[in-house]
Amino acid sequence: MTAHIIDGKAFAAGLGDRIAEGAAAFADRTGRAPGLAVVLVGSDPASEIYVRSKGLMARKLGMESFEHTLPAETTQDTLMALIAELNANEAVDGILVQLPLPDHLDSLQVIEAIDPAKDVDGLHPLSAGYLASGLPGLVSCTPLGCLMLLKDQLGSLSGLDAIVVGRSILVGKPMAQLLLAENCTVTMAHSRTADLAEKVGKADIVVAAVGRAEMIKGDWIKDGATVIDVGTSRVIRDGQKYLVGDVDFAAASEKARAITPVPGGVGPMTIMTLMHNTLIAAYRRKNYPVPELGA
Numbered sequence: 001m002t003a004h005i006i007d008g009k010a011f012a013a014g015l016g017d018r019i020a021e022g023a024a025a026f027a028d029r030t031g032r033a034p035g036l037a038v039v040l041v042g043s044d045p046a047s048e049i050y051v052r053s054k055g056l057m058a059r060k061l062g063m064e065s066f067e068h069t070l071p072a073e074t075t076q077d078t079l080m081a082l083i084a085e086l087n088a089n090e091a092v093d094g095i096l097v098q099l100p101l102p103d104h105l106d107s108l109q110v111i112e113a114i115d116p117a118k119d120v121d122g123l124h125p126l127s128a129g130y131l132a133s134g135l136p137g138l139v140s141c142t143p144l145g146c147l148m149l150l151k152d153q154l155g156s157l158s159g160l161d162a163i164v165v166g167r168s169i170l171v172g173k174p175m176a177q178l179l180l181a182e183n184c185t186v187t188m189a190h191s192r193t194a195d196l197a198e199k200v201g202k203a204d205i206v207v208a209a210v211g212r213a214e215m216i217k218g219d220w221i222k223d224g225a226t227v228i229d230v231g232t233s234r235v236i237r238d239g240q241k242y243l244v245g246d247v248d249f250a251a252a253s254e255k256a257r258a259i260t261p262v263p264g265g266v267g268p269m270t271i272m273t274l275m276h277n278t279l280i281a282a283y284r285r286k287n288y289p290v291p292e293l294g295a
């Protein structure tokens with residue numbers, strides 16, 4: 001079998017069109033655009049690119065973007081004061097603090113300070129609790145994007161065996177909860193799972209989010225499985241730089257029914273689901289019915 005290559009960029013573009021319609025309708029009704037505040041501390045080059053992309057995308061879809069770039073030596077108190085200010089700002093519907101923060105800052109304390117109604121990153125412990133309890137809340141962007149791609153490929157996920165490799169708060173844990181809510185039977189694996197190859201080999205759905213370049217080998221994949229690769233590692237081979245995922249893409253493509261590439265698979269969905277969450281947060285904060293985004 002040669003896998004269908006899942007085009008995350010195209011899917012994200014379609015979702016973006018629907019979000020733009022929802023943002024325009026919100027602006028017509030309220031006299032203001034949905035607002036997204038993104039906070040960057042320090043000058044990590046990758047984080048700078050992601051934050052710039054988020055601001056550009058928000059504006060492209062008709063949202064207001066509030067960008068706060070703070071120096072690397074920013075204190076916890078200064079950052080907490082900014083979060084309090086953004087929580088109180090009526091024009092801000094969503095707040096995202098770009099991760100990772102510099103080592104001297106306490107990320108959890110910062111995330112816990114965000115108003116859960118504005119937690120468009122879905123990382124507040126209350127958002128995680130809502131997800132685990134099956135209650136409506138805001139869901140972490142990358143796993144939400146993975147779920148959208150899976151449902152687009154497979155329709156119903158009910159009854160399927162899924163494995164999530166990786167147990168981060170950002171991806172692995174919320175991903176497992178989302179799959180469980182879709183009635184999958186979920187195995188949560190990680191870098192220390194015994195007999196990982198055997199466990200991966202039983203899964204109809206593989207979500208790889210362990211952060212190790214090509215750790216999941218092609219011959220582990222069950223024939224006809226759907227593979228979602230969240231990993232992005234930069235490697236140098238024969239003097240050339242490459243971006244690779246957590247899955248050996250070429251070999252896995254020979255076994256899978258469908259697979260996401262790196263780049264161009266999950267990555268573009270991460271930014272679009274942030275826009276999706278910002279729109280939802282804006283509508284919910286006004287107690288307006290959330291528009292159907294078809295995802």
Ligand SMILES: Nc1nc2c(c(=O)[nH]1)N[C@@H](CN(C=O)c1ccc(C(=O)N[C@@H](CCC(=O)O)C(=O)O)cc1)CN2
Nearest residue numbers: 050097098099100121141142263264265266267268270
């Ligand atoms: N507060 C948050 N911090 C971080 C998150 C997050 O969701 N919330 N996720 C990542 C970084 N990230 C967005 O912030 C992100 C990562 C990757 C991509 C992306 O489009 N990747 C491309 C490849 C880009 C490249 O060539 O380097 C792809 O996979 O196609 C978008 C967003 C950590 N921090």
